[in-house]
Amino acid sequence: MAAHSARPRLTVLSGPSGVGKSTVVAHMRKEHPEVWLSVSATTRRPRPGERDGVHYFFVDDGEFDKLIANGELLEWAEFAGNRYGTPREAVMDRLGAGEPVLLEIDLQGARQIRESMPEAQLVFLAPPSWEELVRRLTGRGTEAPEVIERRLEAARTELAAESEFDTTLVNTSVQDVSHELLALMRVA
Numbered sequence: 001m002a003a004h005s006a007r008p009r010l011t012v013l014s015g016p017s018g019v020g021k022s023t024v025v026a027h028m029r030k031e032h033p034e035v036w037l038s039v040s041a042t043t044r045r046p047r048p049g050e051r052d053g054v055h056y057f058f059v060d061d062g063e064f065d066k067l068i069a070n071g072e073l074l075e076w077a078e079f080a081g082n083r084y085g086t087p088r089e090a091v092m093d094r095l096g097a098g099e100p101v102l103l104e105i106d107l108q109g110a111r112q113i114r115e116s117m118p119e120a121q122l123v124f125l126a127p128p129s130w131e132e133l134v135r136r137l138t139g140r141g142t143e144a145p146e147v148i149e150r151r152l153e154a155a156r157t158e159l160a161a162e163s164e165f166d167t168t169l170v171n172t173s174v175q176d177v178s179h180e181l182l183a184l185m186r187v188a
Ligand SMILES: Nc1nc2c(ncn2[C@@H]2O[C@H](COP(=O)(O)OP(=O)(O)O)[C@@H](O)[C@H]2O)c(=O)[nH]1
Pocket: 014, 015, 016, 017, 018, 021, 022, 040, 041, 044, 075, 076, 077, 079, 084, 085, 086, 087, 104, 105, 106, 107, 108, 109, 110
């Protein structure tokens, strides 16, 4: 098989809220800006510092309904009271051009991608321990206590689904995990 066709085309990174997905991806893209990350649409409100079109496309409920109705989302899910979805066209364009594509999405989204694109590789980012996950999510300071509770509830379900993924990476060191992810994507 040629090296090019051996390259995994689509990589999905999932893991509980607060495990460090965004941190790992940001670190990785600093070293390898050519790794293309899909920008999702969400009905969640922007956090301070988050920019529309960069971190997410921030939309209202009506706009999200339209994206679903028009078939514009490759997958979508409701997570902790908000909806999130992957815009289909941009992903398909990149894959069509043979470029590595990364999706950072939740468990429900990962399951949908497994169904619709079985050739995708699913990577689970796990915390070193439950206590450390709680520490990171709380320490980030971006969510109210009741929102943190909802996210920890979802985290229990997500951690229980680890075996559905092709690979698990434990996020002890951001640098190590970032390099492992790059290797899985055959970028470095
Ligand atoms: N299914 C799906 N999940 C998404 C998408 N975009 C983000 N998510 C997931 O939604 C969850 C909440 O994201 P967010 O509110 O940004 O919180 P954070 O990941 O804890 O910083 C995380 O598990 C994300 O990976 C998407 O397009 N589809």
